Amino acid sequence: MADQIRVLVADDQELVRGGFALILDAQPDITVVGEAADGAQAIDAAERLRPDVVLMDVRMPHVDGIAATARICATSDTRVLVLTTFDLDEYVYDALRAGASGFLLKDMRRDDLVNAVRVVAGGEALLAPTVTRRLIADVVSRAAAPRRTDTRLSTLTGRETETLKAVARGLSNAEIAAELYVTEHTVKTHVSNLLTKLGLRDRVQAVVLAYEAGLVVPRSGE
DSSP states (O other): OOOSEEEEEEESSSSHHHHHHHHTSSTTEEEEEEEEHHHHHHHHHHHOOSSSEEEEEEEOOOOHHHHHHHHHHHHHHHHEEEEEEEGGGHHHHHHHTTOOEEEETTTTOOHHHHHHHHHHTOOOOOOOOIIHHHHHHHHHHHSSSOOOOGGGGGGHHHHHHHHHHHHHTTOOOOHHHHHTTOOHHHHHHHHHHHHHHOOOSSSHHHHHHHHHHTTSSTTTTT
């Protein structure tokens, strides 16, 4: 990771953009390189500025955050963190499918915002069990589309499949290692291998695929 994490903030509310920028710019290792008031501006700014991370609001005029996320993720290595509230479940799910590396609640603590940017910039996905897993499980459980078998899953070894199921349940590498009685290094290897075989960007996309394919079934009450 570069010495400075370059961040673009996209939100149609000026006060929200300014607040996030103020928090992030105060960090010694983070620089806000630009702001955008809608999805179209976010796409343009991402192409010009090549930020490491984009904080992306979902509901914006002209071009929404989902379309902007899909465009940015398809044309660059920039990571996208979606900003949302729980009443936007279906929109967030669409954004994750579009390539977002995770999402943040707008009422998060400033420390959570800073940590999330660092985690995603470092190549990881933001996959908090108490938030992301529950949200994805809830959306998929309410989806009308039937489960479909993804042929890519047949390329995984037994251990890689077990690891994917654990990732989809929101477990950390340490928790997966303890459950499978292997080292964390081995878990990291399994995760890297399964992402490569499945052609996925990160752990969040792995979770989406696991739920879509019915490899993991949401449990009531999660």
